[in-house]
Amino acid sequence: MNRLRPKLTDIPGLRVFMFPMQDVRSGARSSDSSYQYTLWSPDYQELATYAPRVYEKVRTLPEIVDVSTDREQSGLQVNVVTDRLAAARLGVKMQDIETALNNAFAQRQISTLYYTQRNQYPRHPRDRPAIPARSERPLAHLRARRQRRAGPAQRCHQGAARAAALVINHQGQFPSATISFSLAPEVTIDEATVAFDRAVAELHLPETAARRIPG
Helix, strand or coil: CCCHHHHHHCCCCCCCCCCCCCCCCCCCCCCCCCEEEEEECCCHHHHHHHHHHHHHHHCCCCCEEEEEECCECCEEEECCEECHHHHHHHCCCHHHHHHHHHHHHCCCCCEEEEECCCCEEEECCCCCCCCCCCCCCHHHHCEEEECCEEEEHHHHEECCEEEECCECEEECCEEEEEEEEEECCCCCHHHHHHHHHHHHHCCCCCCCCEEECCC
16 A cells, blocks of 8 residues: 555546455444544534644644545535515515426426336426536526516525535534544554644644544
8 A cells, every 4th residue: 555655646636545454444434544533513613614624734744644534515505595575576476486496406396207127217397497517696597487477586586605515424413524544654553643633732622622533
């Protein structure tokens, strides 16, 4: 692994994590490396603030390699606020707005076209708009029906896209983030643990952000 790691690091667009095969793996959950360090907090926003800092900090430690995390922040989230007065002026009902959002973003289907031995193919509403991926103004592409005509739903809504987590992991009942890592050559787990704890202590995490190395 030590011979392969530098060669694989030089391949653009590729990240490879390696760990020795074992009949019994330690740790509370599966990960990309041999050991895990889990942070959790009753306050998710607090966890979202400090977990990336811990991840970036420990990546600089010479005692550990193959650092990764189970946090997935590549999603987009839009908080939608409906202007009911503007909708009333335009003759758009709340049901029409909900229908437009449902057609565009939900899993609504109106029928199943046909069945095969391996799959079935649902039919979605014809008025589903083509919204560009990672659009900065996804609501600008929606149109809600009003008095037998279609009007822009953007006039009735306010919202901006921002980054959001695709999944929120938990340790027990609390939101958590796990950082996995392997040991550098000639480094013991005790030495790595001391270096890890020292790096985390330098960040001055709040007392409510608990942490541990499960395995």
